[in-house]
Amino acid sequence: MEDFEPKIIAFLCKWCTYAGADLAGVSRLKFSPNAVPIKVMCSGRVDPSFILDAFAKGADGVLVGGCHPGDCHYAQGNYKTLRRVKLLKMLLKDMGLEEERLRLEWISASEGNKFREVVNDMVVKIKEIGPSPLKMEE
Amino acid sequence: MSKANIAFYWAASCGGCEIAVLDINEKILDVIEKANILMWPVAMDTKYEDLKKMKDKSIDVCFFNGAIRTSENEELAKILRKKSKLLVAFGSCAHEGCIPALANLFNKKLIFDRAYQETETTVNSENTLPLPSFEVKEGEIHIPEFYDTVKTLDQVVDVDYYIPGCPPTPNIVEEAFNKFLAGDLPPKGAVLAPVKALCDECPRKKKDKMIETIYRVYEKEADPEKCFLDQGIICMGPATRSGCGHQCIKGNMPCTGCFGKTPEVTDQGAKMISALASVLAVENELTLDEKKVEELVSKIKDPVGTFYRYSLASSFIKRKVIK
Numbered sequence: 001m002e003d004f005e006p007k008i009i010a011f012l013c014k015w016c017t018y019a020g021a022d023l024a025g026v027s028r029l030k031f032s033p034n035a036v037p038i039k040v041m042c043s044g045r046v047d048p049s050f051i052l053d054a055f056a057k058g059a060d061g062v063l064v065g066g067c068h069p070g071d072c073h074y075a076q077g078n079y080k081t082l083r084r085v086k087l088l089k090m091l092l093k094d095m096g097l098e099e100e101r102l103r104l105e106w107i108s109a110s111e112g113n114k115f116r117e118v119v120n121d122m123v124v125k126i127k128e129i130g131p132s133p134l135k136m137e138e
Numbered sequence: 139m140s141k142a143n144i145a146f147y148w149a150a151s152c153g154g155c156e157i158a159v160l161d162i163n164e165k166i167l168d169v170i171e172k173a174n175i176l177m178w179p180v181a182m183d184t185k186y187e188d189l190k191k192m193k194d195k196s197i198d199v200c201f202f203n204g205a206i207r208t209s210e211n212e213e214l215a216k217i218l219r220k221k222s223k224l225l226v227a228f229g230s231c232a233h234e235g236c237i238p239a240l241a242n243l244f245n246k247k248l249i250f251d252r253a254y255q256e257t258e259t260t261v262n263s264e265n266t267l268p269l270p271s272f273e274v275k276e277g278e279i280h281i282p283e284f285y286d287t288v289k290t291l292d293q294v295v296d297v298d299y300y301i302p303g304c305p306p307t308p309n310i311v312e313e314a315f316n317k318f319l320a321g322d323l324p325p326k327g328a329v330l331a332p333v334k335a336l337c338d339e340c341p342r343k344k345k346d347k348m349i350e351t352i353y354r355v356y357e358k359e360a361d362p363e364k365c366f367l368d369q370g371i372i373c374m375g376p377a378t379r380s381g382c383g384h385q386c387i388k389g390n391m392p393c394t395g396c397f398g399k400t401p402e403v404t405d406q407g408a409k410m411i412s413a414l415a416s417v418l419a420v421e422n423e424l425t426l427d428e429k430k431v432e433e434l435v436s437k438i439k440d441p442v443g444t445f446y447r448y449s450l451a452s453s454f455i456k457r458k459v460i461k
Contacts, residue, residue, distance in 0.1 A: 048415075049408035052454035069424075079423040084415035086431050091411065091441045094243070096459030133459040 006060035006126040008119070010035040011046045015073040016108050017065025023112030031116040032123040035063060042066070043104075044077025048088050051102065055092075058135035061101045061126045063118070068106040078106070100125045101132065142198040142319060144169075145177040146228075147218055149204030149211035150238045150288065155229040156180040156203070158305035162312045172319045173198075189217060197221050199318045201228040201301075205238045205451060206289040209270075210282035219295040224318070230304040232291040233329075234398045234406075235451025237304070239288040242450050242457035243442060246286045290451045300329040304396035304448055307382050331381035333401050336393050339380045344368065347417035352437040355392065366392040367417065372444055377403070377410035396448045405454050407445030 012018040018039045024031065040046055043066025051062050064085060066078040085104040092102060105118050148156060160166060176197055177184040200222035206212050219225050230236035241249060254260065254267055270283045291297050301314050314330045317323055324330070337344070344365040353370045360366060366373035366387075374395035375387075382397055399406040419426060419434055426434070438444055446453055 047408065048411045049403075049405045049454065052405055052408050056454035056456075076423060079426070080416050080420075082426075082428065083418055083423075083431055083435065084411060086428075086435045087411045087415055087438070087441070090435060090438065091407070091445065094442045094458070095455050096461075097455075133461070134455065 004127060004131055006034050006123055006131070007058070008035040008061040008063055008122060008126070009054040009059045010037045010063040010065060010119075011040050011043070011050065012037050012063075012065040013043045013045075013067060013073075013078075014039055014041050016067035016071065017043075017105070017115065019109035020065070020107040020111045020115045023109065024115045025112075027112050029112060029116045031120050034123050035119045042072065042074050042077035043081040044072070044074065046081060046084075048084055051088060055097065055101070055132065055134055058132060060132045060135070061103065061122055063122060064102075064104045065107050065115070065118075066104070068108055071106075071108065096133070098129050100129060142173040143176050143196060144173045144318075145175065145197045145200045145218065145222065146180070147177065147200065147202050147204075147214060148179060149202065149214065149232070149291075150207035151204030151229065151231045152237070153180070154305040155231070158229065158303070158308070158311055159201075161305075161308040162315070163308070165312055165315075169315050169319070186214070186217075189221065192221050194220050195223050197223065199224045199226060201226050202232050202291055203228040205231040205235050206285070206291065206294050207238055207241075208282040208284055212289075212294050213282075215291060215295045224298045225291075225295065226314075226318075227291045227297050227300045229306055230302060230396050230398065230448045232297075233300045233302055233452075234449040235288055235290050236396070236448045239290075239449075239451035240443065240447070242288055244458070245460050246284055248460070250284075287457050288451050293451070298326050299323070300327075302329055302331050302379060302397040303382060307385065309383060310381055329379065329398070329401070331379055331397060334380050335400050336375040336378045336380045336382070336384060336387075336397070340365070340375055340384055340387055342366070342387065348421045349414075349418050350421070351434065352418070354437075354439065360390055360392075362390045367414075372414065372438070374406075374410055374445075374447075376413040377406050394447050395445075398449055398452075406449040407442075407453055410445045 012021055021037055043064055046064055054062050066081055072078040089099055089102055103122055107114050200218045227233045231238055250267055254262055271278050271280045310331055342365045343363055345368055347367060349370050351370050360369055360371055371392050373392035375393045378393055378395045379397040379400050386393055403409050
């Protein structure tokens, strides 16, 4: 599995994390290209079925990025995301998927470097645990 | 007018769907007046050989209940598909996997270990396990193969219509029979039940949802007038199709989701997680840190059994990953 490159689906909120990812790009920060960004209006827009669908279709990891608590453009969307992700993590654990595969991070528009670190870290951790077992079943 | 030919079959199921057919009571006589029953294992002795000899498409409508657990279930699903003009997934097992599909949290080996060795009442010192084929002096004998994963009917053959429920309620069954006998049918692939969520027909008083904490059913005596969710008891109503006549709700028990997802939804459990997370402790969400949220959601002791009691086989993930 040395040449395994994890595929990470990243649902990023338009107002904070996507802008943070943009900042990482325009600042020419170098980081792992494994995350496929999907822009959403709010991390609260990320329905649990998007995340489960991503895993079912073979994603090795899913990153949900939203604004820091208190900073949500829609006031409280990210609080709902937090509860959703916690419930989903419980579910994924029961379904035999490693917890590291789903990650929720608060990354603001000015935190390009944090975005880089989160993606790099996620790639390292998922490389350790290997490809998604759901992908291998196919 | 010539009579329609219908058939019933059971795969991995409890037998409740057979009783559901009879729950329409004397109306079964109207059905028999308009239709010949060619096969019905619970009531008639039809041999598989006779079924195989039938011409293709000679059954007008086949009502297939039960999930696909063994190679026999799958083989019969394929034969009945060939012999039937319309194949109907009857009941939650054929529709979404239902209770048999909760076995997808295990695999064949774990299930056999438990059933044939570990159960407290089992004595099996010779470690006898079911084998698909076995040599005896008369020759080789066979039993169906037991699969690792339970599937829904439409995961092995093409299905024309679905009748939901565990089991389907008499009103739903009667309406479906009338539709088939009259030839008055919706587009292929339809679920023959209303499209709205159960909350829509629920008579309980609802307020703006704010759940402070979660109770299991035995932990709290529910007020029969008020919405279960408002009382902190998980009710699958928001993520479940209506049409059952809210019988459980009338019995002061929350919905567990047997009518399955509403149309446009792919995964019933995901929708319930979404709905629940949105209202859980919403009144003081600003002060909840991660730890408190974890504490709160950990009150759900069995996430899969709560959110996917009837729909695990048809969910996105479908089964537990067992290494």
